[in-house]
Amino acid sequence: MVRLRASLLALSLALCSLPLAAAELNLERLLARFAEQAELRLDYRETRHMEMLGGELENSGQLIFRAPDYLRKEQRRPQPLVLEIEADEARILREGRETRAIALSSQPQLAALIGALRATLAGDADALRARYEADLRGDQDDWTLTLTPRAGTRSGRIEQLRMHGSQARVRRVRIDETGDNWTLLELGPPETGRQSSD
Template structure:
């Protein structure tokens, strides 16, 4: 796993983790103005006080993998400049952001460290997620194009990077949920890889080793 991949996953997990328990809103798909207001209302309500921790399961699909890569662990959020992602199964790894410093420690390997200044697109992502976690819609829109669709029973929040460098590595992020429960967080990179993060009730049931992306999408939608 590269340092960039670790940080992208860390930031994405942090976003969804802090979204748990977001209130229900009433979407109006036939009214563009109402939909914009619904989007702003939802994002504004995503802010959660630190510290917070949550368990997660991640399933990664890639043409370079013969089978999906499934890992699980927990995430800790102590504020915009302090994020921790701990993988406990099937290996042990700790990735941490402290301000501009990033450190990756994996069992049996030498620790790796680097500065966010060497990855400006990742710094942009961190800024965007910090804005999301604080409910700052205006700042979030500086980093992502934000689109909301659906209704209380099945909604989808789609984030597309606006920065050119970020778009070279990240195609889109999708957060899907039902009523007030965000269920899944999917990230698709420009190399065709897709990572699906399961949290809350969605992550409690074990994931089969041969699970397909379609099966996960059905699970995320609650169907």
């Protein structure tokens, strides 16, 4: 009996470590892979299309995530700027200026976007489903997660978020808003994989 239990335990552990291709792709399995990563550093490029401007705005830099809810966006171009988010507080830091702090709860659109990104990177399926209808399509090497705000949730002008990725990596996030407004966030490979956070 002891040997059988040991065999079953070994089998269970082996199944947990199998790549996603060995089992059906589902949200819980995908997010469990994200949850294994304590910290990520990603290069990013953000493109925003705003209907009233009739054009696009771009910025780029580095995105840092530390589980469970710390997110830091270090904009390097066109001008240095840091957006640091932890729990419900967002801080905007500009060189030579006083730090500005805002509550995410007072900015529903920003809160919806940050909430979706943090829940995905932290591997928190419950937090994701609390605010969004989630539809996952594709396979381990090319998946698309479509998030539609649930009725009654405060999401500002956001109509839908679409994340594209491979394995436990988000490659691209597109946020569609009301009107002809959208934001595209393209993410490069992480410079730091699994780490233990301080």
